[in-house]
Amino acid sequence: MFWSASEDGSVMQFDLRCPELCSQNSKNVLVNLESHVGAQIEFKCIAINPTRPELIALGANDPYVRVYDRRMLTCQSLQRSGSQSRSTSPEEFPLLRGCVEYYVPGHIPQKKDDYKKKLRALAATYVTFNPDGSELLVNLGGEQIYLFDVNRKRRIEKFSSIVISSNSKGSSVNGFSTYSNGTTNGVSKHIHGASQTSSNIKSQDKHKHCRHKDSRKSLSSVVESLKKKANAYFEKEQYNKAINLYNQAIMKAPDASMLYGNRAAAYMKRKWDGDVYAAMRDCHSALRLDQNHLKAHFRLSKCLNELQWCSEAFECLKHFKSKFPDYASSKACEQLDKDIKAALFSMTDHEEKSSSTASDLFFPKSQPVSELEKIWRAEANDYESRFCGHCNTTTDIKEANFFGSNGQYIVAGSDDGSFFIWEKNTTNIVRVLRGDESIVNCLQPHPSCCLLATSGIDHAVRLWTPQPEDGSKNDREVNNSDDAALANQKRMNADPLEVMLMNMGYRLSAVDDGDETGGRGEGHITCPTS
Template sequence: MGHRYEENIVRLLGERQFKFLPYSGDSLMASGAADFKIRVHDIHARETTMVCSCHTSRVKRLATAASVPFVFWSAAEDGVILQFDYRTPHQCTADANHVLVNLGYHLGRNVEAKCIAVNQLQPHLLAVGANDSYIRLYDRRMINTTKLTRFNGSSSKPDAESDNLAPGCVTYFAAGHLPLKYPRKRYRTLASTYVAFSPDGSELLANLGGEQIYLFNINHPRQPKSFDLQSFTSSLHSNGLCKNLAEGGSSPANGFSTHKNGISNGMISNGMKQNGIVASSDTPPVSSSTKWGPANSKPLPPRVEAIKCKANEKFGKQKYTLAINLYNKAIGLVSDSPVLYCNRAAAFMKRAWDGDMYAALRDCHTSLQLEADYVKAHLRLVRCLYELRWTKEALDCLQAFKSRFPDCALSQTCQALDRDIKAAIFSKTDNDSEEGSRSESQSSNGSANSSPKHRRQPQISEQEKAWRAVAYDYELRFCGHCNTTTDIKEANFFGSAGQFVVAGSDDGSFFVWDKQSTNLVQVMRGDDSIVNCLQPHPSTCLLATSGIDPVVRLWSPKPEDGRKEDREVIDSEDAAVANQRRMNADPLEVMLMNMGYRVPGLLESDEVELENRGGEANVVSCRPS
């Protein structure tokens, strides 16, 4: 992408959702708004031809499929997905048979549908985001539309006959570490603010409010994995360590330690959930000659070795994001080096942004898959499990480590881990227990500024728990933006083949990432306050952005002639770091800052707090090698 953009200003027409109906010659346009109503307008006749008042809350998104004539879908904060066919007369009556999905049946009265998208190459696939951390992918071919059933004062869920969802009609996706009872998430819960399919229809992008942006592969979804001693023991010769989980498990909350863990600087694999690991005496010990590094790692090509050394240098200077970017680049060139994955895991653990500890866990698994006798990778895996408060797994993994590497069991690092894990298990309270479904730590009301302790827990059906238990993990993760202030913030694919990812941010900028490496390549000032919407042109290199300002800006490449672009944010790393702090700040303070008020210490104090909170901060104390 070029570094300079031409900007044009267009006046906003309103705050509604608009979609042209397929096969209407762009003469029919559907709209949805905060008045709960959906309308269809005949542009040529300049009249409204249909008004639907079936929704009982704000209409958030509309969706169409180019190959499905005159049909569109709506998602609203009443938790209902409606399907309309303009060729069929519509009446807002109790007998209207146009409900495709009612999320409330399985999630209770407080569920909200936030976003919706249709796969243009497979229009039977419909993605829905709600006020939780899960993305739901429905197969419309397996769903019959049904009547709309309202909640009443005495019941929290519709009648059983209203449930038109067969068990196999939906696939769930969620980042493997979510939902969590983050101490730093005390001000808000998570909600999907936008979902989008890639141009080839194989990938699904989700902008998760209060967290990061996640990409899921829907054709080859990634299974959650976990450390499993029996699998490890039986496959040592093939360097196997990860086990796919065919059953649901619990995701504990997040906790932290002040002890040194002996990690130095180090793509993404997987790892989570309990599986009842027990140390086995059958694990063959490694001789005392074992080194902490990989024993059989082949040398890196000179170019990749140079990149790794530069990344290690950035790590030593505590420039962890720059180090991660360089490791990403190196892994893109050599994808089978355990050292690169292990080094990147260390950088993730030190940076400690939201989701970094789980990303480090996945890297440790990948490193051990490539080299089962990699001591550092195994110890970091234990530390990651502990930091994620998956303490039982951490203890089991540590016992397996001691059996496998008896000469390392008396090291300071190993003993510190042992003390940390046992202390965490001893002090675990009912509020931090690992019991229950992964979703139960999340509120269903989607509030961004109320304490989880005072929110009603969602009333989740057994079927919902079953769907969540087999949710697939993410493929890629994009960090740097901030998405907490609004619930309409978009993220989209950009480029002729969707080779970039773009998203708006609460700091008034929009961010551009390289999809393959996940590296941030450019940050542009798109608004004086917040950038919410980003839509690429379907056939030319043109991007439209809008936010709080009463304008839409159009961005297109300009020649790289050396002239400075006024709206380019030069230090993208600083912008990303500030956004990560902003995401974990009090929303009231963030709102005041967005309005132009200076809140002393908002961004600076968080860093000091994270460095000094010890056992409560998402920071890992590391000892560089």
């Protein structure tokens, strides 16, 4: 058996054991998404789960990746009239609610207007399962690469009362509440109405040190060294390097809340696509491990506000001020409170003037989606990890694949003519190589040998194998992967005309030599101090 996905929004199933009649109304249409979404939907890519072949993953010209269970589907004919128009009624092509799971990065539906303003179309250009079928890798055009867990569903989380369910306030020492993970070095500078003497601060720091004595012992010397190096890069505003080191440290100490809190601060400073949402998730992780993590709690409210979940941001900040009353009058807290209230007012005013529905999330002027489609989107699963550094905006066939004996690496091409290799566990870039003079589209690993085939716009397919460790230099290796990743991030956010000129060979200072994206900070309270 084999399946095909096409740009008319349908998936066909073929069985070589049956004679193919090739009639106009053959009953071989397994999915007709147009009946639920509208005529503008197009399937772009398809993958079959290698260990559970009943699961079919489909990428379309929207950011939602759909995994259908074909045991719950029935092949039907696609009725066509004399004008060749297709059926658009869900009743004529019914689907059961549990026949499909939707996957989407949690920030994308909320930030849809930002992508529209940037004229960036989001579409899955490639989907693939790992060898044991437990993970789904998606190369999302106009955004990053995402890894989803098929077996353990992760729901999109905003403000969780479970995470910070403890309403108990910190204990008081000499009139000052004590909370975990660094309340000095910036936060205390904004305290109003409290006179802190040096003896008070020393007493507070001493108590805090005793309180964290055991937790700091749990950090090995290797993790402590990684954290200090990452903090140093953060202070130098080299946020990408800091994030890479925090990634390594978290893999070695996944229960250290301070690492998640510090990485969240670096994400909020770097501000690449999806970074604010990743910071919000790190704040959740830090609070699960330590409900008294002051900075993670404050950053969570700030992230929610930046992601335009203003109601949740308001509730989170209200909880923050109740739990940490000493900091409720700080300048940072008061400013955030004003920003959230202004956003709430603006959001209410916008809702009164706009009557947008789920149908125009990504397709302007499209017909309304079905009720089932709305449910599937609302129940979409979030990603497990993401891989940043490449650029996928020009072609719609750009692949991403697992690589290595155990799929321990991720490989993908880029619009800058290079391809990237990431370590799957840490999501860090380990190598960038020039694979094409223009664009690298396809990367396929050999099934049994350490061999990788790449192709792009050039009239050549290149084969890549390990070189001997004799100190020789690969002339196709890109020396500075951080610079390459930053340039691609700028390229993704560049004006479409500038991108077209770049692809024609022009160098643009705004992309090649500009300041780092998201240079504006958010106050002392985001600095990692642990």
